[in-house]
Amino acid sequence: MSLPAGSTIGIIGGGQLGRMLAVAAARLGYRTVVLEPQADCPAAQVANRQITAAYDDPAALADLAASSSVITYEFENVPV
Incomplete structure (x- = not known):
């Protein structure tokens, strides 16, 4: 699957790993939206x-x- 530049990546979790993911995504031309309490x-x-x-x-x-065009999570304790 190819994700076109300008797409939005949804991130569940807003910790340091989520921050690094958002920074890397921006450098590659993606937008990010974070779900975090x-x-x-x-x-x-x-x-x-x-x-x-x-x-x-x-x-x-x-x-x-x-x-979001695609969703990921940034930590292993996401309730399912």
């Missing part, structure tokens, strides 16, 4: 947008899905 998380400082909500919030997850 903590408003002042590291990734929010560099992402194009943050959704501030719990990881299991259905409305927030729907917003993330609608806003």
Whole structure:
């Protein structure tokens, strides 16, 4: 699968790894949106947008899905 430049990458989790992912994505021409409960998380400082909500919030997850071309997570403790 090829992701065209300008696409949006959704990231679940806004810690330091999310921040590094958002920085790398921007350098490659992608936009990022982060889902993270903590408003002042590291990734929010560099992402194009943050959704501030719990990881299991259905409305927030729907917003993330609608806003993203692809979604990944930045830590292993994502509730499923």
